[in-house]
Amino acid sequence: MEIEGVRTDRLGLLIDQFDRAREMAQVRLTGLGDEEYLWEPAPGSWSVRRREDAVTPRAFGPGEWVLDLGAPDIPANEYAEVARQAAAGMTVAKIADDWSVSVERVEQILAHTGEPEPDQTPVTTIAWRLAHLHFHFAGAYEWTFGERRQEPKLLVDFTPSASVALERFWPLIDRWRDSVAALTEEQLDTVGLSQYPYSNDSEYPYANVLASANIEFIHHMAEIALLRDLWQARFTADGK
Incomplete structure (x- = not known):
């Protein structure tokens, strides 16, 4: 209608x-x-x-x-998006560049299990x-x-x-x-x-x-x- x-x-x-x-x-x-x-x-x-x-x-x-504007990081509510990017074939280096963070930070997020810690945002x-x-x-x-x-x-x-x-x-x-x-x-x-x-x-x-x-x-x-x-x-x- x-x-x-x-x-x-x-x-x-x-x-x-x-x-x-x-x-x-x-x-x-x-x-x-x-x-x-x-x-x-x-x-x-x-x-x-x-x-x-x-x-x-x-x-x-x-x-x-x-x-x-503070130092770049990936908020907890985006951890699933990082996992999706990795599953779609993006390299860790590319993901790090995409979020303006270090390779080590991306690896830390991909290795994370359980519920992420709440974000501490200003x-x-x-x-x-x-x-x-x-x-x-x-x-x-x-x-x-x-x-x-x-x-x-x-x-x-x-x-x-x-x-x-x-x-x-x-x-x-x-x-x-x-x-x-x-x-x-x-x-x-x-x-x-x-x-x-x-x-x-x-x-x-x-x-x-x-x-x-x-x-x-x-x-x-x-x-x-x-x-x-x-x-x-x-x-x-x-x-x-």
Whole structure:
């Protein structure tokens, strides 16, 4: 049964899902101020910082402000993917290169038995999560619909201003979304339509890449929404 205005094709479902997530995210980000944007809810939080104040070894960005990034590792929830890569015939060296870790680390993961230890991941600020999304989608656009030549880590000029970050973020997201909406069925099935270098996008049909991009947007925006709730609760608990 067809319902007027409701799409059930692959692209329609993905676009509708993204549009709804974007609408909810924009509502939830209304009124975001700089203090809340940069609030560090726990010691050792990752954030957007001046280059000289970065607390992580691989912080990056083209300008004065950089995005915290730690040493590369493979999270526990990706151990199964590493095993899949090995089973598919990838060499340990290639897997290590793919994840930017040592050969020894890959061998350790492949030899692991039982449940993996929980990941010890840093708490990140709203600024970090929004900047991470901006960086991810800027790179996804450049290496799918753009010239496919610019270094993704140089595409986004990070900022300590919440309003400036959002003014830059939404137009990029809308440009990416409009380019996605113009895809053909053939392009959705094309392996390697995206050549984004900081992922394995090039190994999958683009429909799968889009589904992953939606998940990336939704889960980080949900985290941002929770941080906003915690920020408000913090002030309520302090009696302010």
